[in-house]
Amino acid sequence: MRFDLKLAARFLLAGKTQTGLIFVGIAIGVAVLIFLTFLISGLGDDIIDRTIGNSPHITITREDQPLQFAQRSFNGRPVIPEDASRTTRETIDEWQYIVRGLENDRRIKSVVPVADGPGFILRGDLEEAVAIRGMDLEAADGIYDISTRIVNGSPDLVAGTILIGVTLAEKIKAGPGDAVQIRLMGEDPESYLIGGIFDLGVETLNQRWVLMNRERAAFLLGFENGVNVIEAQVNEVFQSQYVAAEWKHLLPRFQIDSWEEANRQLLVGLQSQESSSYTIQFFVLLAITLAVSSVLAISAIQRSKQIGILKAMGIRTRRIGRVFLLQGAVLGFAGSLLGSLLGVGLLYFFVSVSRTADGDPIVPITLTVTGISAIVLITTAAGTLAAYFPARRSAKLDPIEVIRDG
Amino acid sequence: MVNLLVKTSNLVKDYVKPTRLRVLHGIDMELERGSFASLIGSSGSGKSTLLHLLGALDRPTEGEVIIDSVNVNQLTDDELSDFRNLKVGFIFQFHYLLPEFSVLENVLIPNLIHSDTEVPEVRQRATELLDYVGVGHILDKNAGNISGGEQQRTAIARAFINQPKLILADEPTGNLDSVNSDKVLDLLRKINNELGTTILLVTHDKTLAEKTDRIIEIKDGRIIADTIQNNKQSNFVTK
Numbered sequence: 001m002r003f004d005l006k007l008a009a010r011f012l013l014a015g016k017t018q019t020g021l022i023f024v025g026i027a028i029g030v031a032v033l034i035f036l037t038f039l040i041s042g043l044g045d046d047i048i049d050r051t052i053g054n055s056p057h058i059t060i061t062r063e064d065q066p067l068q069f070a071q072r073s074f075n076g077r078p079v080i081p082e083d084a085s086r087t088t089r090e091t092i093d094e095w096q097y098i099v100r101g102l103e104n105d106r107r108i109k110s111v112v113p114v115a116d117g118p119g120f121i122l123r124g125d126l127e128e129a130v131a132i133r134g135m136d137l138e139a140a141d142g143i144y145d146i147s148t149r150i151v152n153g154s155p156d157l158v159a160g161t162i163l164i165g166v167t168l169a170e171k172i173k174a175g176p177g178d179a180v181q182i183r184l185m186g187e188d189p190e191s192y193l194i195g196g197i198f199d200l201g202v203e204t205l206n207q208r209w210v211l212m213n214r215e216r217a218a219f220l221l222g223f224e225n226g227v228n229v230i231e232a233q234v235n236e237v238f239q240s241q242y243v244a245a246e247w248k249h250l251l252p253r254f255q256i257d258s259w260e261e262a263n264r265q266l267l268v269g270l271q272s273q274e275s276s277s278y279t280i281q282f283f284v285l286l287a288i289t290l291a292v293s294s295v296l297a298i299s300a301i302q303r304s305k306q307i308g309i310l311k312a313m314g315i316r317t318r319r320i321g322r323v324f325l326l327q328g329a330v331l332g333f334a335g336s337l338l339g340s341l342l343g344v345g346l347l348y349f350f351v352s353v354s355r356t357a358d359g360d361p362i363v364p365i366t367l368t369v370t371g372i373s374a375i376v377l378i379t380t381a382a383g384t385l386a387a388y389f390p391a392r393r394s395a396k397l398d399p400i401e402v403i404r405d406g
Numbered sequence: 407m408v409n410l411l412v413k414t415s416n417l418v419k420d421y422v423k424p425t426r427l428r429v430l431h432g433i434d435m436e437l438e439r440g441s442f443a444s445l446i447g448s449s450g451s452g453k454s455t456l457l458h459l460l461g462a463l464d465r466p467t468e469g470e471v472i473i474d475s476v477n478v479n480q481l482t483d484d485e486l487s488d489f490r491n492l493k494v495g496f497i498f499q500f501h502y503l504l505p506e507f508s509v510l511e512n513v514l515i516p517n518l519i520h521s522d523t524e525v526p527e528v529r530q531r532a533t534e535l536l537d538y539v540g541v542g543h544i545l546d547k548n549a550g551n552i553s554g555g556e557q558q559r560t561a562i563a564r565a566f567i568n569q570p571k572l573i574l575a576d577e578p579t580g581n582l583d584s585v586n587s588d589k590v591l592d593l594l595r596k597i598n599n600e601l602g603t604t605i606l607l608v609t610h611d612k613t614l615a616e617k618t619d620r621i622i623e624i625k626d627g628r629i630i631a632d633t634i635q636n637n638k639q640s641n642f643v644t645k
Contacts, residue, residue: 403576
């Protein structure tokens with residue numbers, strides 16, 4: 001093997017220009033491969049993060065008649081709460097057991113029991129329909145990261161204090177320390193103090209959500225310290241439908257939904273993006289493979305005399321083939337290493353020049369050693385594969401023909 | 407008692423492409439160990455074909471080749487490769503050195519094919535061989551950058567590195583001027599005398615052949631003459 005490697009290296013070094021050009025060619029191909037792969041992957045991750053990064057991946061409620069509330073009216077207008085399907089559901093009496101079970105599932109990273117229902121917020125003459133969300137702030141941070149998204153005031157949810165979104169605050173012209181009233185349909189209003197204003201980055205939530213202590217919300221909604229929704233986030237976002245299906249099997253009386261089922265269009269978009277990435281990767285690899293193959297085919301012809309005499313001197317046929325496979329592997333490996341450096345450099349350059357007004361990268365890119373190693377490995381394999389036909393051709397060379405033809 | 411190194415029996419070789427052509431017609435030949443013989447014949451007489459069969463580069467259509475008590479016909483392709491590597495040394499008209507390697511490395515190649523790694527004793531032997539053939543001063547020069555005579559001498563050293571039983575020299579002086587031709591032939595003679603290696607020289611040059619101990623003449627695929635030279639003691643057997 002050492003001699004075969006030495007032969008391969010000498011054959012490559014003998015054609016310096018040829019080897020240099022293909023080496024640079026592979027490096028550029030791999031650089032493009034790394035740049036596009038991580039860019040597209042970063043874009044995909046960013047879209048997922050923006051879309052579901054701060055949303056529940058799995059939602060558990062009781063099965064019931066979801067449109068019951070929507071049929072009601074207020075001041076002659078139909079009232080369709082933020083999430084009508086949820087607000088009508090009965091409480092989950094055994095929620096503590098379910099939460100404990102979910103927390104013990106290694107695939108699940110955050111669980112938030114929620115007392116959730118529709119209501120109205122009043123300040124002076126101003127009144128807005130809202131979604132009352134009672135949750136423990138610490139648990140809620142696992143999904144919504146509320147504590148770090150308080151733009152005004154403090155993130156405390158002590159009894160009698162609420163947090164509202166920036167849009168709602170503007171609408172009712174209120175801020176931290178201001179008193180407001182909250183009432184349910186047909187019930188007397190109760191007074192609360194605004195503790196803080198949050199910005200969750202989603203207009204609907206900023207406009208509709210009123211966050212309060214879970215026990216307080218349960219009391220207000222008449223749930224007797226229960227909850228009617230359990231929300232959870234999984235570690236692997238694309239596993240949520242399988243995790244949901246398994247829990248559905250364990251809790252057949254409950255409605256268990258995953259984000260994937262509710263976001264088919266987004267999934268199709270992400271899959272299309274992934275497919276385009278694979279297509280680009282395939283064609284770049286194909287170009288590398290063809291380039292290596294053609295260069296080695298020429299090399300095989302150029303070295304036919306050497307191959308002939310080596311065979312006459314007793315080198316076995318498969319070792320000649322191996323010399324060419326090694327050339328392909330060396331080209332693929334060395335070219336992909338240089339290409340990786342170029343690609344990473346290109347990504348750093350891209351990230352440093354394309355930033356938002358806040359100075360954050362437009363596309364957050366996470367480089368992984370595993371990803372780069374995989375590309376190096378695949379390119380090396382492609383280079384080796386590309387050498388297969390030149391290797392076969394060389395191995396078949398008859399030394400007598402070489403000796404006869406001089 | 408005759409100590410044979412090479413024996414061929416009824417050796418026939420046909421080429422089927424482009425048309426079926428019998429090149430060798432039942433060659434029976436024997437070479438004694440330590441002999442220095444030449445095989446002469448005009449172009450197309452079948453001498454190179456016979457050389458290829460004796461060198462285990464090709465397989466006969468009929469008959470058998472026995473070298474050092476091994477029936478070459480019965481060897482697999484890999485065994486044939488190993489056989490060529492260890493038992494036969496080739497010297498060709500065109501030296502076929504590998505220009506990607508130095509003079510010393512070229513000489514080491516047959517051994518590297520066998521052992522894969524460089525053995526210090528073999529490296530020492532290669533250096534001595536190159537000294538012996540008169541190119542010891544250019545060990546580290548690139549094989550592509552030395553003269554034709556030096557290249558052929560290097561090729562001779564390479565043929566001997568694995569200490570083969572048989573050296574097959576196919577027109578080894580065909581590409582050299584008369585001065586270098588004489589030097590190469592003297593060198594082969596010296597090696598034959600001092601190392602006792604069996605040498606079969608293939609040439610179309612009768613003057614060159616006359617400098618060997620025995621001349622086997624081939625014509626139209628048949629041996630037509632087999633002559634001892636210089637009144638030397640017989641070191642061959644003919645049938």
